[in-house]
Each structure stands twice: as structure tokens, then as C-alpha cells.
Amino acid sequence: MATSSAGDWLVGVDIGGTFTDVVALPRAGGATRTGKVLTRSGDRVASLVTALSAVGLDWAEVGDLVHGTTMVTNAIVQGRFARTALVSTRGFGDTLAIGRQNRRYLYRLDRKPKLDPLVPDARCFEVDERCDHHGNVLRELVDSEIDELASELAAGGAEAVAISLLHSYANPAHEERLAARLGERFAYVAVSNRVNPEAREYERTATTVLSASVMPLAAGYLDSLEARKPAQARLHLFHSGGDMASPEAVRHLPLALAMSGPAAGVTAAAQVARELALDHVISFDMGGTTTDVCLVSQGRPEIASDRKLNDHPLRQSMVAVESIGAGGGSIAVYDRGVLRVGPESAGAEPGPACYGRGGSRPTVTDANLFLGYLDPDRLYGNELRLDEKAARAAIGQLAAEAGMDLRDTALGMVKVTNQAMVRALRRVTVERGIDGRRCTLIAFGGAGPMHAVAVARAYGVAQVIVPAQSSVFSALGCVHAQMGYAQQQTLRVPRQTWNVGLINDVRERLWARLAAPLLAAGFAVDELAVEETAAIRYRGQSYAVEIAAPDFSDSGRLGRDFLEQHYRLYGFATDEPWELTAIRMRVAAPRADIAALTVPPAAVSAAGGTGPCLFDRSGERMTRRCDRSALAAGETVHGPAVIEDAFSTVVVPPGASLVPDARGHLLITVGEAP
Amino acid sequence: MRSMEARATGTSGMTVGVDPVSLEVIRNGLTSIAEEMSLIVMRSARSPLLREAGDLSSALTDADGFLVAQGRDVPMHLGVMSFTVREFLKRVPKAQLRPQDVWLLNLPEVGGNHLPDVKAIRPVFAGGAIRAFAVSLAHWADTGGALPGSYVPNATDAWQEGLRIPPLRIANADGLDREKLDLVLANVRGAAEREGDILAQLAATRIADERAQQLFAEHGLDTVMAAIAAIHDRAEAEMREAIAAVPDGIYEGVDWLDDDGSGQERIAIRVRVTVSGSDATFDFSASDDAVRGPVNTTPFITAASVFYCMKALLGPDIQPSGGCYRPMTIVTRPGSVLNPGIDKPVVGGNHETSQRIADAVFRALDPVLPGRASAGGPTTSGLILFAGRRRDGVWTTLYEVHGGGEGARAERDGMPALRVHMSNVMNTPAEVIEAEYPIRVERQALRRGSGGRGRHCGGDGLYRAYRIMEPEISVTSMFERRLVPPYGLDRGEPGAPFRVTVNTTDGRSFELPGKTNLRLNAGDLVVVESCGGGGYGAPDRTGKSE
DSSP, rough: OOOOOOTTTEEEEESSSSEEEEEEETTTTOEEEEEEOOOOOOOOHHHHHHHHHEEEEEOGGGOOOOOOOOHHHHHHHHOOOOEEEEEEEEETTTTTHTTSOOOOOOOOOSSHHHSSSOGGGGGGGEOOOOEEEEEOOEOOOOOOHHHHHHHHHHHHHSSEEEOOOTTTTTTTTTHHHHHHTTTTSEEEEHHHHHHHHOOOOOHHHHHHHHHHTTTHHHOOOOOOHHHOOOOOOOEEEEEESSSSEEEHHHHGGGGGGGGGHHHHHHHHHHHHHHHTTTTTEEEEEEEESSSEEEETTTEEOOSHHHHHHEEEEEOOOOOOEEEEEEEEEEEEEETEEEEEEEEOOTTTTTOOOOSSSSOOOOHHHHHHHTTSSSSSSSSSTBBBBOOHHHHHHHHOOOOOOOTOOOOHHHHHHHHHHHHHHHHHHHHHTTTTTOOOGOOEEEEEEHHHHHHHHHHHHHHHOOOOEEOTGGGHHHHHHHHHBEEEEEEEEEEEGGGGGOHHHHHHHHHHHHHHHHHHHHHHOOOOOGGOOEEEEEEEETTTTTTTTESSOTTTTHHHHHHHHHHHHHHHHSSSOOOOOOOEEEEEEEEEEOOOOOOOOOOOOBSSOOEEEEEEEOOOOOOEEEEEEEEEOOTTOOOOESSSSSEEEOEEEEEEEETTEEEOTTSEEEEEEEOOOO | OOOOOOOOOOOOOOOOOOOOOHHHHHHHHHHHHHHHHHHHHHHHHHHOOHHHHOOOOEEEEETOOEEEESSOOOOOHHHHHHHHHHHHHHSGGGGGGGGGEEEOOOOOTTTTOTTTTTEEEEEETTTEEEEEEEEEEEOOOOSSSSSSSSTTOOOGGGGGGOOOOOOOEEEEEEEEEHHHHHHHHHOOOOOOOHHHHHHHHHHHHHHHHHHHHHHOOOOOOOHHHHHHHHHHHHHHHHHHHHTTTTTTTTEEEEEEEESSSOEEEEEEEEEEEEEEETEEEETTTTSSSSSSSSOOOOHHHHHHHHHHHHEEEEEEEOOGGGGGGGEEEEOOOOTTTTTTTSSSOTTTTTTTHHHHHHHHHHHHHTTTTTTTOOOOOOOOOEEEEEEEEEETSSSSEEEEEBBOOOOOOOSSSOSSOOOTTTTOOOOOOOOHHHHHSEEEEEEEETTTSSOSSSSSSOOOOOEHHHHHHHHEEEEEEEOOOSSOOOOOBOOOOOOOOEEEEOOTTOOOEEOOOOOEEEEOOOEEEEEEEEOOOOOOOOOTTOOOOO
């Protein structure tokens, strides 16, 4: 990041569906400011300005603004897309309609079995050209073909164009010629070899079309934002890969924002892991309707490249968040001998019964209120008081149906919810061959700190951390972001015909593409950090094993690393031939060190009050309740205790103990239930 | 034995002793064990079908072999695995089983379907007794036999189809039994690949055992056992309620296989469904006799197809546990195409005849459950199997299935290029085919106009042209709906039939039969045009759907 003058601020803003969070850091040093305001869904720019004023800042004081947003995510989930045209290789124009020919629902005949293609027949165009998988040109693309296409496209009324030719990951030349020409006529052109240079034509094409289809939306937003902000404020966007991108880069690849929100929380968790030198951490972000879980190893979030969003393939390097549709708003039902929680959610409207906004069905939040973890006398988020009677009535109805008493029903709702969380934790660790019980859970989000210790116990995790600034954690992730870009590129090199020259050519091209926006921002080549991952598999396998920091000049060592990793993941390894199938690269710029964001702890813990809470069937326990800001560093709080701030509640059940550290992180030893 | 009984034993009514919370937690715990097994096999196995297309399944059964939880849902496997362990236990008494055993098995007559689907079975012990079984089923790319890929379209007996593995203890507490493994590997093509598949399956069952022990420790063995009983009872109650809502009566349905590859055409699959209260009997006795070619199938496949239809028609969300199937009785006649005896070839019956059984059941129940079933769809794997050597000398087998047009429904058109009913295996992308096999995909497109007309139209089939790039490539076909096209419903028109054409470099062009094998050479072209779906409702004059 360019040097900044004294007095300006680094600001992270995360615009979520309900709240916009902000963290502001003075470059000259001094106290961090944080805030949380309601999102104005109609006008995101206004939300941003409101967030700034909530921390007493004006645009003019902002040096760098890093901004996470659900704008692209919501557009995809709600199906708001631009009119997009698709250009394919002759003979392959139906790739989107064919898909992978599998159906979404095995037993539901009534539902549509797969997505309708985002591009209708009338806007699908084919050009006469062909390459093979080595990138050899089998049929040259001639200029007259391009001319013809350009005029047909212009007549077709498309707002955006996606170009996806067969094997373009191996030879981008034809796509680039088309892009150069169509770029003269269309403002929005997405090119598959730049969006996703990987094999498998359906996924690459769908990803490219999806990116094209949100280009006008992203550009419109960035235009209005840039018109509003003063020249000195540098704008950055937080992308799904866990880094930040320039507005220019986002204009070309808006799909990079698809998982912006969840990724920001994971980045903040990774920062805490690095601060505290924790090897394996699971980021646990439990909100009202979803819970996002991600593994962070050695301070780096795990990265995935083959995720979907609402059934749309999203082949981008992104933080490997596992999302489950359960949270505080999930509704509990009794169904033939079973107490189920979710997948139905009360959402923000009408919300849990205890919100008193018309919800009457029992949610997890209602159970948490009934059990005494939430406080009916407290004002949550500066505006919400919870209605204990409504919660009790909703749970009472469920209890009657299930033939259980109220307490068992409420405890059961929480237990079933926590079990679903354990399943998600297991998935993110098992996939990576990590024993989850050696991990530390970093809990945030509205409901995360309330459930974390019980979830940790159910999975056998020994330590939970509720980090400093947990209620604005995603905004904090924005502040900690580096400017960086990542991408995965297909190449196929068998062990027997190892070709370092070919590999290095591919790496250089990849580097050049990822470094370009950083060089344009004024960074020098030797400032840029490069991280690589090699994807290696046995010949015949489909899933590759990832090897970090590979040395491509030493295939012997790479092979040994692969065998070791395969054994760790799957419990066996053989000496069959293997092959390199892809390289993933991240190129990042350095940034000024940010001092750890400390929350000044109190000198002496205030006493706080007490209240009854239920933790298990043994009955109510008088439980200490105190304000988070009133805790003194280093002083142990033994469970049962409930620690509260304006937006979240930390539950420390009997047998667990909590110590705030000097930075304001709450370190919880899970212990065993007595 | 005159008939084959698929009815599960057990008591009905809710089991007492497990609270609603523990039941839900244990149920999810069991399902996540099965899911984890599938994840391990899919990520580490070698056979292309497992990796690209996910032709595998994992299950946990109770101590008697009744299905409790299933990972990846391939409806065909789901049904078959309801029998695998039960039939296995008839061959191998529990007293012979030891902790850490893993048994391999692929015999169709022992709770199976066809030789390529190899099961690894591990007993899970706790408190000195067997409490559960973990089963990993995987489709191996080769199990020996007369042709690469182990699909022998002109096979006339079971032994030509490949290596037959009776229950075989491949691993025990001392580890892998190398001699038995070598015997298996010596009889299949691609020994190294197959060893990878076996190791992946063993790893999956080991993890399942570990996870089950954790579950027992966490909740107590008795509680878990009681929960398993309750899961069965609950599924049974739900299925009974759904069946009770179907009017009592006798309903008949029929559909026809194209041919058996050995000269016999139009082979009838007939079902007589008797619904009585909350019970349903499916009697297939009137189906044709066993045939020479490999479209015979097992009573287990027959049951699997019935289970699928009943879930799709009546209870998509019912937990697929053993109890769900208790209200159903499936009867097949020994000597018929659905109960042929151990000597008949069955490899294609697994995915062709199984689909025809489903068609017959849907057609039987359509009049009494109007609007629930779809019109006829691509109820065939559309399988073309290419095998040969690449230029670098490596032996490769491309096992490619082709979806077609979905049958139209009362409320909507069918979608194009789709797999329906008993299978859900994906295609192999052209970019993967060209990189890994000596084949070039010249065109892949929708086969426009192939969907049957109707008030709602059937979906369009697929068009895919494969150029052979090396000499001496073996091409095997195993597909249906070439002679008997997908049917329309409620006066909708049938879809266009399946057609595969071969154009050779010496100028010949001919249609490929549905069950055949031939050798092609560099430059030859194979054009697959899969069937369109049937229409629903009478078409208006324009033939356009609403």
C-alpha cells in the first residue's frame, strides 16, 4: 500500500444483509473505533456513509477504505442478471444447457432437475475455431468470422458478453482476439481463460457467464461509489479469496466478490491465529440463518476452487467456507419421534418469537432466552428487547407436541443445533485430513460465542477463543486484508515426462496476470510475495492432493511430499505414477504493519450481577453475568458465567473457564461438564 | 423357494426408550458416518466412474443387515445394499466374523446386482458383539471377463462376465491378506488401479468403524441400538401412512426392453401391484422368461427399483432405512428375467432392466396417482464404452453414459440432456475426454426436436460425436430405448428413440445395435443421439407446449 500521510484512517466496512459493520484505525496510532449500523438495502453507498459517521469519520479523513459486500452474492441468489450473450466453439454452443446431465433432487420429480441456462438459445453464438488440449490450433479463427460475429452480437441486444472456447486454458489466443474485437463494441466482456483457466468446459463456461452477468451491476455500484468518494480515499474491495482487490480488477472479475462476506470473517480469524501462533484453527461464524465454518492452518485459510452458489458453479479460488443453513433463527419442529431444528428459519422478519415481531414458532434464539443465556432486561443492538413470555409460549407448544417438559425441549433444541455444527466442523477438518480435536475454535457472529463451548465439547475441541472485536469481526477482516489475487490454472504434466520448462512458462503467465493490477497500483516486482500450491494426483484419480510451496525443479521431492500427504489424507499411498494437474498461485502486495487491535481491558473486573441459567438437566445454576468491557486481563472467570456486549453473548458453562488476554481476546478452556 | 421375499421383518409401532433429541442427534451422526465414507472413496479411488461421476455408495446397516444410513444416494445402490449384508450373513454366519475383518463380495446372487459393483463389508463390534456393518460399494472400471471394461454384450453365461468374488476376507486384524488380493488383481485389467480402489474402500470402512465407536462412547451403546430400532420404525410408519392414502386395488403396468443382444426383442417386464391398507405387493411373475443376453437382473435390483418408485411417488423425504421397506413385498418368478438363477449374464440388467422395472411400476400407478409420475424419459444408461491404448501405451477405458430428454409432467416440460430415476451419473467433459483418451469430441449439442410433443413437451436428447484417434479401439454399446421409445402420458407423444451411428473412414455408415461390441480405427466417427422425453397431454396443432 502506498505510504500514507499522518492523520488519515484505514477503514474496513462490511455491508451485510442486516448490519453494516465498521472498524476504523488511525494510521498515526491511537484508539480503534468500531460501529454497527443497520444496512440500507436500497442504497449501499448510503450504508457506507452512515457507517463512517457512526465512527465519527468523514470521507475526507479516509485514506484507505476496504469494503466487503454481499452485493454480488445477493444478485446470484436472487437471480438478478444482465442480458448476457455467449460465444462458444462451433459445435459446443449448448454446453450450458447440457451441463453435467445429473439432476439436483434424486426423488423429487416435480422440481426442475437442473438450472435453466443463464443464456437463452437466441443469445448463444458459435465461432469456427478449434484447439486441442495441448493448445495446438486445429482450426484457425479467421478475421471474417470475427467480423460476422461482432455484427450479429450487436444486433442481439446483449448487455454483456461471455467468451468461452474449448481448451482455452491451454491456448488463450483465439479468446483474446475475440475479446479485443468485441471489447470495442461492448463495455462488459468476460473471457474464460482469464476468469477460470481450468479444464471442464461446462464449469468454466458457466463461471464465465456468471461473471459477465454481474458485470454491469458491479460497475454501476463502483461508479456511484467512486463518484461519491473524494480523490484521496483509496478504495479496495474484499474478495472471496481472502484478500482485497482494486475496483478496476473487480470490474473485470466481479465474481470474485461472490463470497466476500464470509471470507472477511475467516481472514480476521486467520489474523488471530497468527497473533497467537495457533497451528490449526476453525473459524466458527454463527449468525441468524447460516453458520460459516472454515479451517485455518498455519495462519492461512484453506482455499477451495470448486464451490457452487445456488447450484451455479463458481470455479474461483476462494476461502473454503462450509455453510450450513442453521443459526439462531432456525425453527424447531417435532416430527414423529424426532426433534428437528431447521432447515426452516424465521430469518430477520418475522424473526424468533421473542423478537415480538409476529413470529410464533420456536427458534434457537428463543431457547437461548429461555435457558437464561440471553437477558430479557437488556437492550440488544441498541434497539431490541427480548420477550421471554413469547419464547416460553413458542417452546411450550413444541414441548406439548413432543411430550417433553419445557426445559428438556429447550435444552434439546440447543443440543440438536450444536450437533449440526459439529457435523460442519467434522466436514471441514476431515476433508483436509486434520484431526479437529487438535484445533482451536474462533467463535464470532451473533450466535457463535453463545454456542461455541458446547459445540467444542461435543466435538472434543479443548479451546475456544472469542476474539476481540468479535461483533464487528468481518469489518476487522477487511482492515487486515492484503492486496492480492489468486487463481488456479490447469496443466497436465506426468511424472515420467516431467517438463520444468513447460511448468515455468505456465507459472510466468499466471504470475503476469495476477501481478498486473498490483504493478499498476505502483508496487515493485520484488515487493510482491508469491505463494503456490501444486495439485497432484495418481493417474486415474479425479481429485488431486494439494502440496504447498512446491519445488517444481525437484520432482523427486514433490513425489515424496505427495505420497506423504496422500497417506495422511486417506491412510494409504502406493508408488503408482502420478501427475501434476494444476497450479494455484497467490500474488500479494506487502502492507504496513497494523498493530494488534487491542481493546483496553478494565483495570479491575466489575462485579456484575447474577441470574439463573440452565446448562443441563441437573437444574438451574445461579450464573454470574457481566459486561465484556468490565473484565480485567488475566483474571480467570469460572463457569457458569455469561459475558455480554452490545451484540453478542458469551456462554461459559460449568466446567469451563475464561481468561481475557491483554489484547482483549477471551480464551476459554472448554473443560468437562461436571 | 417359489418366490423371492423382499419384505423386511420387524415390528411396527414407535419404539420407546429414546428421547426425540437423542434420536435426532444419533440419526445425524449415523448419516454423517456414511457421508464421510463416500468422501474418502470418491477422493482417493482410481476408477474413472468413481472419480468423475460418483458411481459409488456407502451405507451403515444394523447388526442384521438392514440399512440404517446411506451416504451418497445412488438409488440403485441404495436398494441393493438393503440386501447385501443380509444375504452375506446367510453365507457367512456371524460367528465367523472378527473385529477388523473386511470382506469383499460381488456375486450378483448374494445381495448384488452385477460384477463391476464390488462391495467391501466390515462388521462393527462393540461390547463383544456385532452392532452394525459398514458397506462401501464401488463400480470398478474392470473386473476381468471377455472384454475390457467387463461389459460383454454377447455374453451367454455369467462366467464370461468377469471375476466372481464370493464373500472373501480380504483383510483382518493382521492387515491386508496379500495372497487373496493378488488373486483378485491377477484376474482384472489395470491391477494397480484396482488396488487403489480396494485400498480406498478399506479406508472408508475403517473410518466408519472408528466413527461408530465414537458414537457408541458418546451416547451409550444401548441408546444407539434403541435409536436404530426407532429409525426403522419411524420410516415404516411414514411409508405406511403414504401407502394407506393410495386407494386399495390391483394395478397393472408393463414396459418392454428393446432386446438382449442375442437376438430376442421386446422383452416384457410386467408388474401387478396390490395395494391393501398400508401394505403393497409388487408381483413381477408375469414378466418374460430369462434371456440369453446380459439384461437379466436380480431380485435385489427389482426391489431397488420398486423402492425408488415408492419414494419418488409417495415419500421423497422418508429416511431410507430398512423400516421404510417393511410395508412392501416384492415377488419375482424363478426362471424369469428378474430372477434368472446364477448362471445367466446380468451386467446390463443393472442399469437397463432396473429402469424398465421402474417404468412398469410408474405406468401401473399413474392412473391411480394422476400427475405424480413423469412421462417416459431416458431410462437407460446410454452407455458407450471405449477401450484401447493411447499413443503413450497406457491402457484406458472411457465408460460414458448419455442422458436424454426428461419426460414431460402434468405441470411442466421435460428438461433436456438429463439422467433420470435409478441413476444419476454425470457425463465426462469433452476437455477431459480429449486429454485422457484417444478420442476427439467433434460436437456436443442438444438433439433439437427429439422431445415428444404434448401439452407439455418432453425434453430434448443429446447429440455427441466421437472421432476415434488411434487404431484398434474397442467400442461396446449397452443402451435401450432404440426400439421402444420413451412413452408419452395422457395422450402425449413418445420421444424420439435412441440412435447411435458409426461412420467409418472407408465410407460405410451403419446404426449400432444397443448391445454390441466392435473394433474401430483411427478416423472412424461414433455419433450418439440419445432419446427425447415423452410428452404429457395431447399436443395442440402447433405442437408447441403451453
